[in-house]
Amino acid sequence: MIVTINTNQGIDWNAKGVTRRLQNINNALNTYRYEVAYDRTFGRDPANHDKPMDKYIQAVIAETYNLVPEIDAKAKALNVIPQIQDDGELSLKVVLELE
Numbered sequence: 001m002i003v004t005i006n007t008n009q010g011i012d013w014n015a016k017g018v019t020r021r022l023q024n025i026n027n028a029l030n031t032y033r034y035e036v037a038y039d040r041t042f043g044r045d046p047a048n049h050d051k052p053m054d055k056y057i058q059a060v061i062a063e064t065y066n067l068v069p070e071i072d073a074k075a076k077a078l079n080v081i082p083q084i085q086d087d088g089e090l091s092l093k094v095v096l097e098l099e
Contacts, residue, residue, distance in 0.1 A: 001098045002078070008091035018098065021072055028071040029064060029092065043067075057082045057090060064094060074099040 003018070005026050015023045031043035044067070048059040061080045068077040079095040 002095065003098060004093060004095050006083075006091060006093050008085065008089075021075070021098065022096070025068060025071050025075060025094075025096070029067060029094070053090075060090065060092070064092060068094070068096065072098075 001018070003022060005022050007026060007029050009023075009026055011027070012019065012023060028043060032046045033043050034040050034046070036042045044060070044063055048056055048063070051059060061082065064080045065077045068075050076097045077094055078097050081093040081095075083091045083093055085091055
């Protein structure tokens with residue numbers, strides 16, 4: 001199954017099934033290392049934030065391809081598209097393949 005998520009989506013507290021899996025991936029892609037008390041290596045590398053925007057985008061894209069299968073072993077990122085929001089923040093459109 002091919003699905004798409006946007007990293008700027010909100011949380012659906014009643015999500016179940018595939019929607020829940022997608023939300024878990026999205027939450028992890030929006031989490032930085034050292035934020036989760038009992039899993040300090042979970043999430044993105046915060047050092048990427050200090051890079052210039054072009055290098056930051058490249059690092060986040062590469063990191064996304066590696067993080068998705070760590071979060072959900074039956075998921076694979078097929079395409080990662082950066083999107084700069086009106087406020088200057090980076091969000092990602094991630095095309096996933098789910099088993």
